[in-house]
Amino acid sequence: MPTLPRRTRPVADVDGTSGVVRVDRRTKNLTKRLQPGDIAVIDHVDVDRVAAEALVACRPAAVVNAAASISGRYPNLGPEIIVSAGIPLLDSVGSGVLQRAREGAVMHIDGNVLYEGDSPVAVGTLLDKEHLDAAMEEARAGLSEQIEAFATNTLEYIKEERDLLLDGVGVPDVRTDLEGRQVLIVVRGYHYREDLVTLRSYIKEYRPVLIGVDGGADALLEEGYKPDMIIGDMDSVSDAALRCGAEIVVHAYRDGRAPGMERLEQLGVPGIAFPATGTSEDIAMLLADDKGASLIVAVGTHATLVEFLDKGRAGMASTFLTRLRVGGKLVDAKGVSRLYRSRVSTTSLLLLCAAALLTIAVTVRLSPMGRAYYHVFGGQWDSFVFWLQGLFT
Structure with a gap:
């Protein structure tokens, strides 16, 4: 693991990300107790899309990964989802962080270093779009090897589960x-x-x-x-x-x-x-x-x-x-x-309803039968208003 740098500025003077630390080797277990504003510490090689979406849904302050979020085996989708959501992803800090990062402790990320107070806990790579683009490009180059491995696993499964x-x-x-x-x-x-x-x-x-x-x-x-x-x-x-x-x-x-x-x-x-x-x-x-x-x-x-x-x-x-x-x-x-997502906006629906009501009103006003009903209802309304006024006079 790289040498951990000492903090040269007080915690209060550092612009970074802080939060309560939650630690778990299994990402899906961690998301069950991860709260908004926490710092998630995981050990997840090639963060997949489902894990990333579960993390983003918890709205953590940051994600610290002991392993490589993109190992290069294939172009996995998870890291880009996390970074695109505006969540800092401190990557490849080493497995030692799982012991040094205490559950429930308040820690702080400054640059590419995770601190507890003034003491450095782990150092890694803070992934941004440039890092992700480069890593994904390398991963796409090795995709053919993963396809070959997938085909081999398929044949092995046929042998094992042929009867099933x-x-x-x-x-x-x-x-x-x-x-x-x-x-x-x-x-x-x-x-x-x-x-x-x-x-x-x-x-x-x-x-x-x-x-x-x-x-x-x-x-x-x-x-x-x-x-x-x-x-x-x-x-x-x-x-x-x-x-x-x-x-x-x-x-x-x-x-x-x-x-x-x-x-x-x-x-x-x-x-x-x-x-x-x-x-x-x-x-x-x-x-x-x-x-x-x-x-x-x-x-x-x-x-x-x-x-x-x-x-x-x-x-x-x-x-x-x-x-x-x-x-x-x-x-x-x-x-x-x-x-099947609807493309009709609420405003369009309101305008449609208003147009329908206007059409009904014009039809009632202009047709002979409509005028008759109009006068009947008008008389009933006048009687109601007269009765209501009598209650207060």
Whole structure:
């Protein structure tokens, strides 16, 4: 780690960013307790889009990353989202910051250094647009290697999960009836909020089976829906969601180990294990398909190659194959909100209403029947005014 510089000016004389420090190796755990104005200290190689949007939503004063926010493996989208939101991103400060940055301590960023009082805690690179553009250009040059690795992982997944993909071997029995019904699978991923709002009419009319994948269950609850089923490894779903009465399917390792079961036992909530190699969103789709769902609507899932790479996991190859497996009945809701976003402004609607009222008034005034009604209502109004005046005289 570079030598940490001593502060040469008092804290009060330094123009920078200060806040209460929140530290966690896992970004998604940190965002659960990160408050506006805090300094987030993370250890996240290649910050992906979902993690960046979760951080930005918490409105921290700054983000300090022990690892490289852009390692160069591929052009990940997260750092640009953070910097574009006006949040300072102090990058590559070293893993030692996780021990030196005390949870709850008030710290200060001055330039490219994180201080506690006058004592330097970590030094790194303060990313700006120029740094990001250069790093992204280098990352695009190495994208072909990531595509080759993705293809290799895809072949390995076919060998490991051939029976599950082709014949549904290993899919557990569930009590939720999916036969012939439409299923809505919600992952807390890209544009899930916008798409859930757009799908309100669909949900109300068709009443699909609602499946939340880990944090997707909380996303459904936030929008006022009760999930019928929760599927995942149980590491990013709230206790309230697990206790909501939904059927729970725990994503287990291929050898049968299911750490998520321990959490369910502590809560006293029953669950079913589903051993599989892929991701939780994969097994949600495979289960819905195997149990006879007529249509699968996916919200917040991964659909493009860049999104697969942005997730930063070799296992994302399984999602590609799963989509091929259930493709005939899969509808991706991603971007629906942008496609159907209204382009009519409030002012235009008010002008339209005013024009309609004016048209009605003119029609009533000029037509013979309208004039008759006009005189009748006019007489009634005069009588009402006369009666009202009598109450005060």
